[in-house]
Amino acid sequence: MARKFSNLNLSNQEGKFEIRKMRPNHLPYVVAIERQSFPQPWSYSLFLSELSNRVATYLVAMWEGEIIGYLGLWTIADEGHITTLAIHPRFRGRGFGKRLLQYGLRFIQEKRCREAFLEVRVSNWIAQKMYQELGFQPIGIRKRYYSDGEDALIMRKEL
Numbered sequence: 602m603a604r605k606f607s608n609l610n611l612s613n614q615e616g617k618f619e620i621r622k623m624r625p626n627h628l629p630y631v632v633a634i635e636r637q638s639f640p641q642p643w644s645y646s647l648f649l650s651e652l653s654n655r656v657a658t659y660l661v662a663m664w665e666g667e668i669i670g671y672l673g674l675w676t677i678a679d680e681g682h683i684t685t686l687a688i689h690p691r692f693r694g695r696g697f698g699k700r701l702l703q704y705g706l707r708f709i710q711e712k713r714c715r716e717a718f719l720e721v722r723v724s725n726w727i728a729q730k731m732y733q734e735l736g737f738q739p740i741g742i743r744k745r746y747y748s749d750g751e752d753a754l755i756m757r758k759e760l
C-alpha cells in the first residue's frame with residue numbers, strides 16, 4: 602500500500618527504525634558519518650546551507666533513536682536527484698541503506714517526479730549494485746567529476 606506523506610512531516614516507524622526530516626541539531630552526527638563514508642566529505646556548513654535549499658529534502662535514518670544514516674534529495678520540476686546517501690559503517694549491510702533510498706524514491710514520486718538521477722564513483726560497486734537492484738540504470742559517465750579525478754557513473758531510474 603502506498604504510504605502517505607503529509608507534506609514534510611515525515612515518519613516511517615517500523616519498530617526501532619525511523620526516518621525523519623534532517624534538522625540542524627542532527628548535523629554533528631551526520632557529519633561524523635559523512636567523514637567515515639567519503640574521501641572528500643561535505644562540511645557542516647555545506648549540509649547547513651542545504652537544509653535551507655528550497656529544492657532539497659534531507660532525511661535521517663534512525664535505529665533505536667540513534668542517527669545511523671542520511672539521504673539527500675533535490676526535486677526540480679519532474680526530476681529527482683539523489684545528492685548524497687550514507688549509512689554509518691557499523692550499520693552497513695543490514696538493509697538500512699536500501700530502505701532509506703526506497704523511502705526517498707517514494708517521497709519524490711509523491712512530489713510528482715517522473716525520473717530520478719544520481720552520480721556514483723565508478724569504483725563504488727557496492728552502491729552501484731544497490732542502485733541497480735532498485736531499478737537504476739547507467740546512462741553515462743561524467744569524466745573527472747570528483748576532485749581527486751575519479752569519473753562518475755550517471756544512473757537513472759524511471760519512477
Ligand SMILES: CC(C)(COP(=O)(O)OP(=O)(O)OC[C@H]1O[C@@H](n2cnc3c(N)ncnc32)[C@H](O)[C@@H]1OP(=O)(O)O)[C@@H](O)C(=O)NCCC(=O)NCCS
Pocket residue numbers: 638639685686687688689692693694695696697698699700720721722725727728730731734
Ligand atoms: C552504499 C551504502 C549507503 C549502502 O548502505 P547499506 O545499508 O550498507 O546497504 P544495504 O544493507 O541496504 O544493502 C543494499 C544493497 O547494497 C549491496 N550491498 C551492500 N553491502 C554490500 C557488500 N558488502 N557487498 C556487496 N553488495 C553489498 C547489495 O546489493 C544490497 O542489497 P541486498 O542485500 O538485497 O543484495 C553504504 O555502503 C555506504 O554508506 N557507503 C559509503 C557511502 C556511499 O558509498 N554512498 C553512496 C554514494 S553514491
